[in-house]
Amino acid sequence: MQMNNGSKRQVSFNDPVVRALLFQILIVAAVVTMGWTLYQNTYTNLVHRGITSGFAFLENSAGFGVAQHLISYKEADSxxxxxxxxxxxxxxxxxxxxxxxxxxxxxxxxxxxxxxxxxxxxxxxxxxxxxxxxxxxxxxxxxxAVFLTMPGPRSSHNFGDIFFVSSRGLNMPAAQIADGFWAFVVSVVMAIVTIVLMCRWANKRFEATGVPFHKFWVGLALLLVIPALCALIFGAPLHWEMPTLQGFNFIGGWVLIxxxxxxxxxxxxxxxxxxxxxxxxxxxxxxxxxxxxxxxxxxxxxxxxxxxxxxxxxxxxxxxxxxxxxxxxxxxxxxxxxxxxxxxxxxxxxxxxxxxxxxxxxxxxxxxxxxxxxxxxxxxxxxxxxxxxxxx
Incomplete structure (x- = not known):
């Protein structure tokens, strides 16, 4: 393909640009045709069988229980x-x-x-x-072969009266928010920011002098000391609910099924x-x-x-x-x-x-x-x- 001054550009199938553009148009047309055909067939079959479509069913009540849920749930929920x-x-x-x-x-x-x-x-x-x-x-x-063959809750494996492993799962203490929780969160954020600033200073110091700095131990100390001081001042951030055996199962705490x-x-x-x-x-x-x-x-x-x-x-x-x-x-x-x-x-x-x-x-x-x-x-x-x- 050549283009001369004052002449129009000729379209030729031998031009790789033209061929590439043509093939892309054909592929897009084929994909659109297949998608439209699939949609029409699906819609027609749903109409013939009297099946309604749409997402309105998500608002209906479920009516069944769920063994594990990280948020509150009851059978009447949607x-x-x-x-x-x-x-x-x-x-x-x-x-x-x-x-x-x-x-x-x-x-x-x-x-x-x-x-x-x-x-x-x-x-x-x-x-x-x-x-x-x-x-x-x-x-x-x-x-x-492992978890379902474990003993029941009454004969569960006890680890320090804190963790209990049985055929019902792993029972452990549950954390509950206390009065000093948000102050503790702020202290943790402050500790992380301090650690980041400390690491930047230590890196610049090492590049300038070649003297290493114990970033890990200092950072660990900051991460432990600052939140600990906050807990002493504002109170414990969490209270722990311990699992207790009542009847044939544990009550309270967290359970991993x-x-x-x-x-x-x-x-x-x-x-x-x-x-x-x-x-x-x-x-x-x-x-x-x-x-x-x-x-x-x-x-x-x-x-x-x-x-x-x-x-x-x-x-x-x-x-x-x-x-x-x-x-x-x-x-x-x-x-x-x-x-x-x-x-x-x-x-x-x-x-x-x-x-x-x-x-x-x-x-x-x-x-x-x-x-x-x-x-x-x-x-x-x-x-x-x-x-x-x-x-x-």
């Missing part, structure tokens, strides 16, 4: 509140699983590179066993096996010369790993680690196998069966998992860009 409860339960499992799997995965990943033969082999066995067993089977194992414990433990153990391999490969990607250089400066193995190896390995670890977080969030839907009231089991299961609004319920459930996955991806991508190497 399906919309049931949706919120299912969403919160899903987020609870995802958050706890991500934190525990990350900690366990990093420990196992580093252990696989240990010079201690026993530790390295035990870490290898852990990875090879748990990552090769389907997560649903692991969930069923922890639920039926067996379904939650089994699901969280299974997803943590399963995902940590993959994270361990990601951590191991990330550490191995760092040149051994970095370790030798750190040792030549007098750093021991621990500080070398924390301050030299891990910060460089994170640039390799973060992208695949994001995929594991997404898998954990989506694998939480396997809770339907043991009846834990999360989105799939509670909303796409019970609510769908009661209302018959299959399209709306499934659309809402899919949108929730899509939103959770996109949020995790955005957060991890932001962190990945923040730690990326800056070209000079």
């Amino acid at each position: 399906y919309a509140r049931v949706f919120v409860i299912g969403l919160l339960n899903t987020l609870l499992v995802t958050l706890i699983g991500v934190i525990l799997a990350t900690i366990l995965g990093f420990i196992v990943g580093v252990s696989r590179l240990s010079k201690n033969w026993i530790i390295a082999k035990l870490a290898t066995v852990y990875v090879e066993v748990f990552r090769n067993i389907p997560p649903l089977l692991q969930i069923l194992f922890w639920y039926f 067996p379904e939650l414990l089994a699901l969280t433990l299974a997803l943590t153990v399963y995902t940590a096996a993959f994270i361990a391999e990601i951590v191991r490969s990330g550490i191995k990607s760092v040149s051994h010369g970095q370790t030798e250089a750190a040792h030549s400066l007098g750093l021991r193995n621990g500080p070398t790993l924390r301050k030299v190896i891990i910060p460089q390995a994170l640039r390799v670890i973060i992208p695949p680690l994001t995929s594991q977080y997404l898998n954990l969030a989506k694998n939480s839907s396997l809770a339907a196998g043991i009846g834990y009231p999360e989105m799939v089991s509670l909303f796409a299961g019970t609510v769908l069966n009661q209302t018959g609004q299959a399209i709306e319920v499934i659309a809402i459930t899919m949108s929730v998992y899509l939103a959770i996955s996109i949020s995790i991806s955005l957060l991890m991508n932001w962190y990945n860009k923040r730690i990326a190497l800056i070209e000079r």
